Amino acid sequence: MRIRAENREFYRKLRQLSLPIAFQSLMLAMVATGDALMLGRVAQEEMTAVSLATQVQFVQNMFVMAITAAGSILGAQYWGKGDRKTLQDLFHLMIRFSMTLSLAFCLACELIPELLMRIFTHDGELIALGSAYLRIAGWSYLLTGLSQSYMAVMKVTDHVKPCAWISSAAVVINILLNAVFIFGLLGAPRMQARGAALATTVSRITELALCVGISAGKDYVRPEWRKIFRGSRQLTRDFGRQCLPLLGGSLFWGIGFTSYTAIMGHMGVDAAAASSVAAVVRDLICCVCNGIGGAAGIIVGNELGAGNLERGKAYGIKLKNISYVIGLCSMALVLAITPGVVRMVILTDQAREYLTGMMVIMAVYMIGRCVNTVTINGVLDGGGDTVFDMYSLAVCMWGIAIPLALLGAFVFRWHPLLVYACTCLDEVGKIPWVMIRFRKYKWVQNLTREQTEG
Incomplete structure (x- = not known):
């Protein structure tokens, strides 16, 4: 009876956490979908340029994710322990580092957008369109770190649903303003790619305002701005021990994914356009595993921080098994929607052919x-085993997938679909290594301290 009750509690908490996180992930992915669909109705070049330009934000998000993930890992354990003060100190650390980073990316988009675009394409028209987008959207990047820090703290303190509603409101505003500014509705100028950037900026302002307003309520952990640049040296060291491997992993993954986009961007406009659409579909389908992965880190972290190591270990095993089921369901879903996706977007015949093949590979x-999102970014990270992700990416992505894709694209001149398959090789190839690491149970550890002062 006790085991059955624990199972019910586990699945109840998994639903409570994963569904709002998955919904939030879906809402964020809907922004990219809205951009792609609306700009796809304007011109293939507009859609492709924005897809390439947003890789800058993707890289920024890798840094921000490392910072907020480190705070979430420690925060989930301290919240499980009942230490609210230390969690607030972690909040201050997240804000301090993420805002500094966001300022750097904003300045880069305003001062050197053409240089940033040349990383992803050599096409002059795409560079011009993407640069115009970045000059406007760059201001939204200034707000990203702050809003993500607020939402990270909300999630680990059992306020997951407000995060989903905040993201939903921001996405609805973004999509509506996309339509207004891209197509010039309601008397607004027809701005096309620049309109998508303006809509993104307004929605980010709204998102941050909602975060600050909701966090002012009772029972929410919120920052004390006069203490932002103060804090415990010991806690800062603990934060750094989690953040640095996460940052290394995020950079490996983020720059690696950006490299994939750049490689496909140099395979021609048709291959780049097909890859852009496939990326949007991938991000939408990944929402479920993102939700379960986010929930996994909180569930496992809460138990380990509370000192329930065996229960945390058992929950981690359940979550790892669930990840395989989600993976197989996602594969079936990608195959099922492929015909509809290919018909939906305006592409050349060659780009349609590429897209069909890419969808099969992506399945x-x-x-x-x-499997890797839930097991590595959820369970292993939740227990503080953050260094493995960096090692696995260094070997599988940078040691195998990227070199093969580069050789195929620029030396051997392989077919674009074969090059695309190389960019998908790392996630599937590292599953055996992930399972070996998981079964060592190095992630079953309590990271909290009795004293964080001094």
Whole structure:
């Protein structure tokens, strides 16, 4: 009876956490979908330029994710322990580091947008369109770190649903303003790619305002701005021990993914356009595994921080098994929607052919993506085993997938679909290594301290 009650509690908490996180992930992915669909109705070049330009924000998000993930890992354990003060100190650390980073990316978008675009394409028209987008959207990047820090703290303190509603409101505003500014509705100027950037900026302002307003309520952990640049040296060291491997992993993954986009961008406009659409579909389908992965880190972290090591270990095993089921379901879903996706977007015949092949390849990729997201970014990270992700990316992505894709694209001149398959190789290939690491149970550890002062 006790085991049955624990199982019910586990699945109840998994639903409570994963569904809002998955919904939030879906809402964020809907922004990219809205951009792609609306700009796809304007011109293939507009859609492709924005897809390439947003890789800058993707890289920024890798830094911000490392910072907020480190805070979430420690925060989940301290919240499980009942230490609210230390969690607030972690909040201050997240704000301090993420705002400094966001300022750097904002300045880069305003001062050197053409240089940033040349990383992803050599096409002059795409560079011009993407640079115009970045000059406007760059201001939204200034707000990203702050809003993500607020939402990270909300999630680990059992306020997951407000995060989903905040993201939903921001996405609805973004999509509506996309339509207004891209197409010039309601008397607004027809701005096309620049309109998508303006809509993104307004929605980010709204998102941050909602975060600050909701966090002012009772029972929410909120920052004390006069203490932002103060804090415990010991806690800062603990934060750094979690953040640095996460940052290394995020950079490996983020720059690696950006490299994939750049490689496909140099394979021609048709291959780049097809890859852009496939990326939007991938991000939408990944919402479920993102939700379960986010929930996994909180669930496992809460138990380990409370000192319930065996229960945390058992929950981690359950979550790892669930990840395989989600992966197989995601593969089936990608295959099922492929015909509709190919018909939906305006592409050349060659780009349609590429997109069909990419969707089939991506279906297999989804198994590895789901397993690794839940197991590595959820369970292992939740227990503080953050260094493995960096090692696995260094070997599988940078040691195998990227070199093969580069050789195929620029030396051997392989077919674009074969090059795309190389970019999907790392997630599937590292599953055996992930399972070996998981079964060592190095992640079953309590990271909290009795004293964080001094």
